Amino acid sequence: MTQQMSRRAWLKTVSAASVTPLLIPEPQFATAPPPAGAPPQAPPSGTILPLTSTSEVFVPPRGRSFMKFSFDFPEPSVQVGPLRFGFLVFTHENAYGLDASRMTVASDGGALALACSGFVWAGGQERADGRLEARFEQTGQDVEWRVTVEMDRPIKAVTTILRGVPRGRISAGGSGFFDPRDGEQLFGYPFSGGDLFGPGSSGGLTTPLVIVEAGEADYFYLSSLDDQVRTKRVFFQPGEHAYRVEAGFETEGWTSQTRVTVPAWRAGRAASVEAIGRRHYDHVARAYRVPAFDTRPDVPPWMRRIALALTLHGQHYTGYIFNDYARMLEILRWVATRIPADRVLAFLASWDGRYYWDYPVYRANDRMGGDEGLRALVREGQQLGFALMPMFGANAANRLQPVYAQMAGAFTEKIDGDRFDLNWVDWDNDRHQDGWLSYMNLGVDSWRAWLTGRIADFLERYRPDAYFLDIVGGWVNNPRADMHEGTRRLVAELRGRYPQVAAVGEMHYDALLEFIPLYHSFSQTLIASEVQKYAKFFQHLSHPAPGRGSTGVHEAGFGRWNPETLSLSDVAIPTLNVVDDTFDRYRSEMDAVIQRAKQRAGIVG
Secondary structure, three states: OEEEOOHHHHHHHHHOOOOOOOOOOOOOOOOOOOOOOOOOOOOOOOOEEOOEOOOOOOOOOOOOOOOOOOOOOEOOEEEEOOEEEEEEEEEOOOEEEEOHHHEEEEEEOOEEEEEEEEEEEHHHOEEEEEEEEEEEEEEOOEEEEEEEEEOOOOEEEEEEEEEEEEOOEEEEOOOOOEOOOOOOEEEEEOHHHHOOOOOOOOEEOOOOEEEEEEEOOEEEEEEEOOOOOOOEEEEEEEOOOEEEEEEEEEOOOOOOOOEEEEEEEEEEEEOOHHHHHHHHHHHHHHHOOOOOHHHOOOOOHHHHOOOEEEEEEOEOOOOOEOOOHHHHHHHHHHHOOOOOHHHEEEEEEOOOOOOOOOOOOOOOOOOOOHHHHHHHHHHHHHHHOOEEEEEEEOOEEEOOOHHHHHOHHHEEEOOOOOEEEOOOOOOOOOOOOOOOEEEEOOOOHHHHHHHHHHHHHHHHHHOOOEEEEEOOOOOOOOOOOOHHHHHHHHHHHHHHHOOOOEEEEEOOOHHHHHOOOEEEOOOOOOOHHHHOOOOEEEOOOOOOOOOOOEOOOOOOOEOOOOOOOOOOOOOOEOEEEEOOOHHHHOHHHHHHHHHHHHHHHOOOO
């Protein structure tokens, strides 16, 4: 069975206001879209539908909205089961849709095969050479599809347009459901797809999975089955009865490809979120070779026994010292009287001087107590039984530090070439986001060599139990090199030299689980049990400290300390943040957190 639509019929359909069916001999094509207010009736699978970017969505938008074309851009789509699929192709200079007059759909061994031998641009007014092939396989309520695109110029991204996605509350990457009402939503994987701020900013996905609560025991999901870390974006645009969803795949920025094979996507329905999460993370574990936490060779014995994470805040960006090395050791001595110290991870946040300003020097700070003070802290803390962990920035370097010249070429750009800096923090409270920090790429040799050397220097001098990589989950699609592969190489080199020292990270994404077993910052409440088969989590250093809720060295300032819940997470290792006044004024609250941690871990006494 093969179907094809003429260009003349296509142009007539999309320009007409009528909804009269197309009078084309067998096989039949669909009618033009039905009037607003009437739910679309699904035609047979394989039918080509004459849709555009404004079909079946609110025009103008009724809630939060994102930038979009101000005209009808062609989106001819093929019906596959309950869903309709169209495609867009993006190069570095324009956007392209399928040329409906060059589309065919054929049965192929139980699957549907779409082929299109040309594209349109300028809203369908112009044509371009190229080819797109897509294969759809339907099993029960699931549809899995693969796409290959060829053009005579480098391809930047390929987007699948899905229609027929039920409206409902949305979960991004396994986080809690929320009701977007009539607002549009955009999510990016990983690290918000590199677009954290601004009018087109994205919500974050730690794994390329979105779920819609369609009804009781009825959940729609969209999942990428990629086996490499590559940018994905998912955009929800509501209509009266359903969402128009864009599932975008971005090519590797450090390559130039005129032929792109998009990793498989899968969409479908399931009766539970747990079933969706289990199936998705089964794929993640296979694709990225993620070992189960209980058998991971990179998890030292102390890590398996953590009952409490103790974050000891050091020096603020401004130079204000919350706790120096001697004070940190005093706190550890007291904590050891309240809980077995070998059940506690002591996290040294900003041990090296002014928070972020002194990045990436990483040396003992004289105002904090110098080399001897730091050495005594680590040595005596370990003698008490604590695991000690210093903090390093995986991708931040102050351009005003003299050492920056040695790694200046490792700064990050986005795929389009615009510079990506760590410029979203107002460090000095002048009400202006500061711009002296470069966002660095571990895939570039100069930066990876520098950071590896600085971490190794600490490990050699002080012999801690772990090292912490700040913002390690901040992968950006960089034209220079692959950040993920660079991170893997750094961790592998340090593990080869110091096999007993563990890597710990912030802001994970799914592929990082392969070689980093412990993180802080975790919000995947709906599928926490699936993720935590592979890694464990404690609470962020910005977690409010007892009392006034100070966030210590973190730029947030103050949060809200909850004396009833002790501000503890249900899905993370209990965490206690200690700032300047915590030990003196809120010791009873410190003890309450410690006792709750002991209770959760089954520690008696």
